[in-house]
Amino acid sequence: MQISAALTPIVDFVFPPRCPLCGSPVAAHGGLCLACWDKLAVPSGNCCKLCQRPMGEEYGIESDLICAPCMAEPPKHAGIAAATLYNEPSRTLVLLLKHGRRIGLVPMMARMIVPRLGGIEGEWLVVPVPLHRWRLMRRGFNQSALLAGELAKLTGQKLLVDGLVRPRATPSLGGLNRKARARALSGAIQPNRRCLRQLSGARILLVDDVMTSGSTTDACMVALRKAEVAEVRIACFSRVLDEALDTVRDPQVLPG
Template sequence: MAKPAFLIPLIDLVFPPRCPLCGDALAQQGGLCAACWMKLAVPGEPACSTCQRPLGESMVRSGELQCAPCMADPPRHAGIAAATLYNDAARELVLAFKRGKRIALADLLARLMVARLPALEGEWLVVPVPLHRWRLWERGFNQSALLAERIARTIQQPLVVDGLERRKRTPSLGGLGKRARAEALRGAISASTSRAGRLKGANVLLVDDVMTSGSTTDACLAALRKAGAGDVRIACFARVLDEALDHVSREPAPLAA
């Protein structure tokens, strides 16, 4: 929620603006210092027209606008928009947000995500990747839902925070391979029965903080397809694509208002 302009000087006096990564002083709240901006790996062009994976020069010269994984196994989604690639700087921000419970970072991360979104024509329901109720109780919040709420407000699209449910508690997916992740998520995520009518035929913007192997978003896609949803786009703050880090722009993405 935007703060009244007359309160900003008082807030800055009580809580001096600091970079959330290095702690250096800032001119205003809600950003990073110049040095830390440059540490983010922002996906650039040329990129895969389907999943936004950065493409090497050899593929561009050959006229291919799709990456090899998308050509070999066409995805069921209508596109991926990632604010950054997952590197050390992105990891620090995500951990501070999710594990450190610095939920004020949701505004910054969501602005970066919105800056990477393509124009969405018509109505799109903004739906977060769900947490199991026990994980939600332990953490106190669903980080994807916080991002989804801010994105929905910025792009002026309806938020359906409980569109998906995680009915089975899954183990931590960190360190698991793609096959093990998919097995752990089997039957874990489904569309909310109370939102079935809303999801049927609707285009959906699925929001997550980090996209690793794609197993979680695949499980969400399957649940949305079963519910009869139309196009599904994925928006994440950070995407794990280690092989693509050499082909990205080091300039920070423009911030959406």
Template sequence: MRCENPGRRCVHWHGDGAAAPRWQGVGRAVNGLRHEIGRALAPAVDLIFPPRCPLCGDSIAAQSGLCAACWSELTLPGQPACAACQCPLSDRTATEAGSLCAPCLDKPPRHAGIFAGTLYDDASRRIVLAYKHGRRLALAPMMGRLIAARLGPLGPDWLIVPVPLHRWRLWHRGFNQAALLAREVQQRCGGTLVVDALLRQRRTRSLGGLGRKARRKELAGAIAINRRRADRIAGANVVLVDDVVTSGATTDACVTALKHAGARDVRIACWARVLDQLRAAKRNARSHRPRAPRDEIAGSASAARQPPPRRCLDPKPSPCTRS
């Protein structure tokens, strides 16, 4: 393709993939060789370091799986559920496919639905922590399979875009967990992977422990479209991939940027979806546990501190045996 600046030397490639420069072909060859070497050495690595379940530590067949007992602990999204936020619906509320819950009816989201592989619970939380912070990158294929099963096949006009990381956080962590999941989803569902469609313009603090309003305020203006990818976003259908969707502040910021760039439908695909109803149910379960009254607890404690009664050895009546 002809360069837009013919009067000066251009360092950017404006052609298509078939006529790419030689250095791009070399890079693909190196990546392919690295992948083949990794596959060849995988049996030796598994022999030296036997695969272990990331949840319980039992021996498993491959690094990218779970044991049978821990598989049963995962909570999969049930039906019927809200088509927008995955909130469980009653049979009376879900009259037809694509039903929405009351909050989504009151304020419809800008995206076309959330497709979560699992619901956020203790098992899915430990998996994502082992994957993201424990560097168990071999879990990405298993996580991607569950996400792809919920998402379904995609046409060639769909773009798969991961939630971006700030460059300093990417440098510190060494990888973008959402980008690895997006690659697994693309291999199973189809579509085109565009890793750098979104950019995080400024570094934000960790969103853990922040409320919904604080999260949205922290992310205001932090995510934008990469100008070099704006033409591909305009008029395209997009699947936005993230590891965990909690309040939706991060994904809403990404959806807003994609919509401003001209994207048509935007779906959200994630490994785990945090539902307020699940957290409320867990809090209620903890608060409704049967507890002994304080008087009984105090009485049992004082009784435990009292010394045992004295035994009198004198057969004659004495003050210690007199009733």
């Protein structure tokens, strides 16, 4: 028996598990109560086959739907797997992890991403969106790297935590439009020269905590193409798609 498992009853007695969103008692640390789970917006039903954008049920059950944005500008990635749509509860969880240092939330958040991947066949490299070293020193951890590590364990794939690097610091992207974000990120993310052999020809699962405008993942895609990767899929805990929030949730995927 592992020490952590042996000490679980003691830890639970001293620090009773609580829902990180509302403080209600829960069965185990790192889980949500049913009321807060019900408030998460989990994509369900029909989705765009290229980007997994929820598209509602008015089309019946379809597998080949393509959303208007992908028709206008086909994505260069092989798909997006987002556990939730960005709303107030998912935002709170992200902030608790990123700024509240609640790294105990990572296993739950990663478990919620896995079902959206739809199964990963063959060999993939799990690569997190990088932080600049100054921000990493201030925060003490890269939340995307923690999620990537957990996803690698859950999927049985190899983690390449330093596959991408961020040699140039960028300003906070909050409040910037897509063009301004793209300008700020231009050249800021690069493939790690020490990992070029591993990246070349590889299939990459690119991991981030939140996908907002897509500018950060676009910058990562540019860097990965420089490294001549074969394919890139994007995995994130939450995705900003305000127009899709009416598509509710999938009650079968519980956070555990």
